[in-house]
Amino acid sequence: MTPSKTKKETKPEWRHFNFVTNGPVDDYLYSMLPKRDEVLAEMEAYAGLHKVPIVGPAVARVLQQLALMTGARTVFELGSAIGYSTIWWAQAVGEKGRVIYTDGDSRNAERARGYFERAGVSDRITIHTGDALEFLSEQKQQFDIIFNDVDKEDYPRVLRLVSPRLRKGGLFITDNVLWSGRVAERSPREAATKAILEFNRLLYGSADFYTTILPIRDGLAVALKR
Ligand SMILES: C[S@@+](CC[C@H](N)C(=O)[O-])C[C@H]1O[C@@H](n2cnc3c(N)ncnc32)[C@H](O)[C@@H]1O
Structure with missing residues (x-):
């Protein structure tokens, strides 16, 4: 086994998506991050061990910063898994804020519920188990932020739902829009890559x-509703 291979394998799953800033620069960026609290640290460890594709702390920090910068009070999250990004949103929106957690897997939702209670944010979060797109389509209110992290093939469909449900000046944020660099392939064949390419084109x-794409980790699209 080569030394570089050994090093890569010690990284948690969510760090394998770093392709823009890999190697020493990537290590440096992660080393700068403040220590997370006990619950978030435990979630990161769980996600690493069980290959749950969470955004990880570098992206989560951007999400929280964007929520704080815009004074967001309401967040609708499509694709929440064990609730890692949900907790960062919940911390940002404050005691009177509201975050909607959605995931198709009820085991994820049960695990998330436990983390929310331990993190002291369960009263700010509504848990919805089922199809996130369907639930978004039923929403009558306009949110301050809509965060998209569902299956990539659904990204173009998500985009069609978002605008009427986001307030003017609100943010539509989407993870994985560089898809480990596959968006730059000459003739992409994978359905997820094609869907992301269509999504990025439509969004821009x-x-x-x-819209801008921040080339952090796997690419984060930040779109301001005009
Ligand atoms: C990338 S993970 C979400 C990670 C989470 N945002 C975080 O960073 O902590 C994607 C999740 O979306 C869920 N998912 C995918 N498509 C969905 C859909 N149409 N409706 C609800 N959940 C969906 C999957 O079950 C999976 O747990």
Whole structure:
């Protein structure tokens, strides 16, 4: 086994998506992050061990910063898994804020519920188990932030649902939009890559949004609703 291989294997799953800033720069960025509290640290360890694809602390910090910068009080999250990103949102929206957790897997939701209680944020979070897109389509209110982290094939469909349910000045944020660099392939064949390419094209072309992609970890699209 080569030394570099040994080093890679000690990284948790969610860090394997770093392809823009890999190696020493990536290690440096992660070394700068403040220590997480006990519950978040435990979730990161669990996600690493069980290959749960969480955003990880570098991206989670951006999410929380964006919520704090915009004074967000309501967040709708599509694809929450064990609730790691949900907790970062819940901390940002404050005691009077509201975060909607959605996941199709009820075992994820049960695990998330336990973490929310231990993190002291369960009263700010509504847990919804089932199809996130369907639940979003039923929403009558407009949110401050909509965060998209579901199956990638569904990204174009998510985009079609978002605009009427996001307030003007609100943020539509989407993870994995660089898809480990596969968006730059000459002739992509994978369905997920094609869907992300279509999504990025539609998002940048939309008159409803002002969009940039932050090349952090696996690429984070931040779109401001005009
Ligand atoms: C990448 S993980 C979410 C990670 C989470 N945002 C975090 O960073 O902590 C994606 C999750 O979305 C869920 N999912 C995918 N498609 C979905 C859908 N259409 N409706 C609800 N959940 C979905 C999967 O079960 C999976 O747990």
